[in-house]
Amino acid sequence: MIVRTRVLVVGAGPVGVTAAYRLAQMGIDAILLEANADCPEDMRASTFHPPSLEMMAELGVLDELEAAGLRAPVYQYRNRRTGNRVELDLAEIGDATPYPYRLQCEQFKLSRLLSTRLDAHPHGRSLFQRRILGIAQDTAGVTVSVESPLAIEQYRADYVIAADGANSTIRKWLDIEFEGFTYPERFLTLSTDYPIETHIEGLAHVNYVADSAEWCVLLRVPSLWRILVPAREDEDDETLLSDAKKNRVFAGLLGDDRPITTYHRTLYRVHQRVAHDFRKGRVILAGDAAHLNNPLGGFGMNSGIHDAWNITAKLREILLEGAEAEPLLDLYERQRRTITRQFVQSQTIKNKEMLEAEQRDGKSEQERKLERLATDADARRDYMLRQAMITSLREEAAIA
Numbered sequence: 001m002i003v004r005t006r007v008l009v010v011g012a013g014p015v016g017v018t019a020a021y022r023l024a025q026m027g028i029d030a031i032l033l034e035a036n037a038d039c040p041e042d043m044r045a046s047t048f049h050p051p052s053l054e055m056m057a058e059l060g061v062l063d064e065l066e067a068a069g070l071r072a073p074v075y076q077y078r079n080r081r082t083g084n085r086v087e088l089d090l091a092e093i094g095d096a097t098p099y100p101y102r103l104q105c106e107q108f109k110l111s112r113l114l115s116t117r118l119d120a121h122p123h124g125r126s127l128f129q130r131r132i133l134g135i136a137q138d139t140a141g142v143t144v145s146v147e148s149p150l151a152i153e154q155y156r157a158d159y160v161i162a163a164d165g166a167n168s169t170i171r172k173w174l175d176i177e178f179e180g181f182t183y184p185e186r187f188l189t190l191s192t193d194y195p196i197e198t199h200i201e202g203l204a205h206v207n208y209v210a211d212s213a214e215w216c217v218l219l220r221v222p223s224l225w226r227i228l229v230p231a232r233e234d235e236d237d238e239t240l241l242s243d244a245k246k247n248r249v250f251a252g253l254l255g256d257d258r259p260i261t262t263y264h265r266t267l268y269r270v271h272q273r274v275a276h277d278f279r280k281g282r283v284i285l286a287g288d289a290a291h292l293n294n295p296l297g298g299f300g301m302n303s304g305i306h307d308a309w310n311i312t313a314k315l316r317e318i319l320l321e322g323a324e325a326e327p328l329l330d331l332y333e334r335q336r337r338t339i340t341r342q343f344v345q346s347q348t349i350k351n352k353e354m355l356e357a358e359q360r361d362g363k364s365e366q367e368r369k370l371e372r373l374a375t376d377a378d379a380r381r382d383y384m385l386r387q388a389m390i391t392s393l394r395e396e397a398a399i400a
């Protein structure tokens with residue numbers, strides 16, 4: 001039997017669930033397929049920037065998301081060498097968004113919330129344990145073969161949104177190149193419920209600490225602190241995940257060697273990659289399936305949600321208003337691929353360089369930048385609008 005729907009969304013991460021639920025709310029039949037038994041519990045992305053909060057408000061789920069998260073109106077840059085500290089307060093851009101703060105909330109909470117809402121919606125269905133086996137398209141639609149626990153299933157849709165993550169099976173099926181590079185060093189994330197804010201004076205919920213020897217990010221999610229440090233290329237997994245390494249990281253932060261319990265220690269490779277095409281025919285890539293970047297600044301999940309927002313608006317015009325498909329799908333690719341390359345990729349690379357604080361002429365670029373941000377209100381506003389991803393959406397809207 002073939003299951004018929006208007007749009008098939010593959011991947012129940014934050015990008016896929018946002019796309020599928022928005023389509024269902026528009027009155028467009030959408031089925032969400034996920035390979036795992038539940039929404040993936042990725043601990044990496046946990047910051048929602050103001051435009052994503054505006055989108056969640058429009059979907060009617062912001063109150064619930066806020067209840068599960070923590071508001072961070074202020075973020076902080078520190079320099080270990082000089083001891084300097086600059087705080088950026090999003091209240092300064094309160095005229096540009098109704099939500100002048102970052103919401104710290106694990107992404108899987110959004111995925112579970114929206115996939116559950118979708119399944120209860122008359123235009124939606126969420127199906128788990130569905131692994132993509134193959135995909136074929138013709139001029140009228142797309143046929144997708146799927147393995148479920150009990151059977152091989154066939155789906156037929158007008159369009160497919162592939163939000164199936166960094167290792168996207170669909171991107172591979174479509175033979176789309178994933179261009180870019182992988183950093184030689186990996187990133188190590190440690191999480192603890194130890195109240196490190198009681199030992200480091202004046203910490204915000206989000207803190208970027210620059211250092212030419214070992215930078216770090218200290219990020220608060222509701223129940224835990226997450227600490228991100230670079231992992232040198234010559235250190236093996238065993239060393240990096242050892243208690244000795246954990247103790248060194250915390251001794252460096254807290255100034256003594258008190259015992260700290262960690263709940264997660266995760267090592268991962270970091271990529272800067274963009275798909276050569278964001279769509280082939282009726283199959284559209286979104287989120288990590290289309291682009292990957294380092295996590296500094298929290299742009300990965302947010303830019304994926306912005307992909308979902310863009311493509312669903314275009315599918316509404318095509319499927320409900322009878323607009324011609326090709327120009328609109330081309331526009332999605334032009335807008336989102338341009339923003340990915342010119343903003344998300346370049347800004348995250350700069351964010352990493354800033355933390356590395358390489359010194360030239362005595363001062364690092366980070367120190368110069370901090371001085372400018374502390375003293376120049378226009379530069380600070382411009383910087384905050386960029387880091388809050390408000391500028392990128394304004395630029396996207398200007399791409400015709």
Ligand SMILES: O=C(O)CCc1cccc(O)c1
Nearest residue numbers: 044047219228295296297298
């Ligand atoms: O800059 C951000 O918002 C995220 C940085 C971060 C911090 C801790 C873990 C992680 O994977 C990323």
